[in-house]
Amino acid sequence: MYKRVLLKLSGEVLSGEGEKGFNIDKIIYLIDELKSVLEYGTNIGIVIGAGNLFRGREMKELSPTIADQIGMLGTVINALYLKDLFEKHGLRTVVVSQVTSLPSIRPIHYDDINLYFDAGYLVIFAGGTSNPFFTTDTAAALRAVEMKADILIKGTKVSGIFDKDPKKYEDAIKFDKLTFDEAIEKELKIMDTEAFSICRRYNMKILVMDFFKKGNLLRAIREENVGTLVVPK
């Protein structure tokens, strides 16, 4: 069973696939999934995307750097929204970020992150990498390495990594396991090359799995066969 996990969630986990904003039923579902693993004492850090609010690349009327900054702020909005609801449902949560200074957000300090985990807090890393031209997949890779996670779990709307986008091609074939070299060489668009490359350099395993299937998070953390695993060799 994994003891320390970085969970990367697509913003659409908060809204529902193809939807915008927040859907409270989806967030209650997320809370239930998290509770089922927290009771085993697993430390969980979360990197949240912002596809439910803003994606830089979709705001074509704006300059890319401004659009990306708005996207990063979207991840901060999601983090604060989650923190409040998590706490109302009994999950102690801290939001850390370098991109904004707000009273309910703390700066990222490695020593403090260990203290938060030791005290049983969920840690939400908001604000992406703090730089434009990246996505929260790259932020998840960085934070997974920084927090010395056992694995980066990407919870998304597809059941794993396929040879092509399964949302576009019905005949896409799923991989059970891949190496980082294969994922990068095949240019599989499930995650950015930057994210794969950071994980390859630091031997950070990645599991991609369907977050909308009930019980999948616990199965993943118990190291059961779910989704697609990306490993060094």
Ligand SMILES: Nc1ncnc2c1ncn2[C@@H]1O[C@H](COP(=O)(O)OP(=O)(O)OP(=O)(O)O)[C@@H](O)[C@H]1O
């Ligand atoms: N080879 C592939 N295997 C699996 N999925 C793929 C592949 N290529 C592209 N995809 C697509 O990648 C998407 C992954 O989306 P992800 O969870 O990163 O959401 P996102 O849109 O980046 O996040 P957000 O909603 O926060 O912006 C899937 O929905 C899937 O359609």
Ligand SMILES: O=c1ccn([C@@H]2O[C@H](COP(=O)(O)O)[C@@H](O)[C@H]2O)c(=O)[nH]1
């Ligand atoms: O490091 C980062 C992370 C994100 N952004 C911007 O935020 C949005 C939302 O992130 P998703 O990963 O797409 O959910 C992204 O589209 C970028 O515009 C960023 O600039 N830098």
